[in-house]
Amino acid sequence: MNGAWLTVLTRDLLQAYRRRSDIATTLFFFVIVSSLFPLGVGSDSAILSTIAPGVLWVAALLAGMISLSRLFAADFADGALEQMLLSPQPLSLLVSAKILAHWLVCGLPVVLLAPMIGLQYALPSEAIGILVVSLLLGTPALSLIGAIGAALTLGARGSGLLVALLVLPLYIPVLIFGSLAVSASQHGMSPQAHLSLLAAISLLAVVLAPLATAAALRISVE
């Protein structure tokens, strides 16, 4: 494995570990937003399980997004980004390590928490399984696409809100296929087509997003 790639990954993970409160913020956000709906809508389990796929996916989108503005902002402010740009390694490779770290820290915990939240919505166990699989396939795409937005808005004033406006429309396909996969399994249909499409989006993003992010970072640093 490439040394510089691993260095960036371990640095970001170590930082996240030393700043655990930042991770907790993202997770609590996901838990609280998705717990508000059962409280507001009432305890009718038929309604709850109908809205569950959409609500949980939207909560996961928003949770992933609030941490996006931090993805490159600190590196930009302390000069680490300049050093990454001047590393002899391809920038897109180093960027992919940062995105992976972001997903491990902000995406994966949401996937792991989802079954517990699913129980609040009276989802059957099979639908919960599909929910987890769909999140597992879809959340990498969220981190990858989000990184492009974070890189483009780097250094701009009010970048937190700007990144939401830029990135949320791009999340729509992931949201649609993710929630459709869960509702398909609730209605006894096969979720396979939706899951395949989710995986396809993620794979495409794995290839293209680091390149686009690297290009955007070069522009932002100028």
Place this chain on the structure above:
Amino acid sequence: MLVAQGLACLRGDRLLFKNVGFELNAGGLLYVLGENGSGKSSLLRMLCGLLTPEEGAVFWNGKKIKEDAEQYLSNLTYLGHLNGLKDDLTALENLQTNARLAGVEASEQAAMAALTAIGIARCAYLPARVLSQGQKRRVALAGLWLANTSLWILDEPFAALDVASVEVLATRLGEHIAEGGMAILTTHQDVTVNAKHTQTLRLSK
């Protein structure tokens, strides 16, 4: 050999400088002088390839730096105003990470030796967040003891350093140049670095 030809820098709608050129050979030292805001840092960023020149080009061994970026970057060490240190990592971890990123496999011993050389070994296990401005600068500069690159571009390396550290750094720069390295510096301080060929480039409006 680093050659700059006819560089011009436009920031917003202000022309900071134009027609800046120089030639730097092995064993050469270039001082970039000029008042605040005259574009010294922009020039250095341009030489690194972080900033695209409005006009002109920078050549490394006869090739444009963008053409063979990997080759150029593996010969380059740049230290700007920002130190590139992570607040939550210790001085030692920061130094090792930055060295690895630059392609140098720095063992803990080598990194400790570098920190000792610039006199902050006792801060090695402190997180960068608690270090003073001058100490942070020294952690970043300790990278120069690990670097295996030939061209060093340093923006105000002596700023925030105490007298003793200035001396140590000047000696290290002298060694690097004596070994056939090249250095480009900006500084407002009166520091003597021993070099065979010293040039001065003055940016003025």
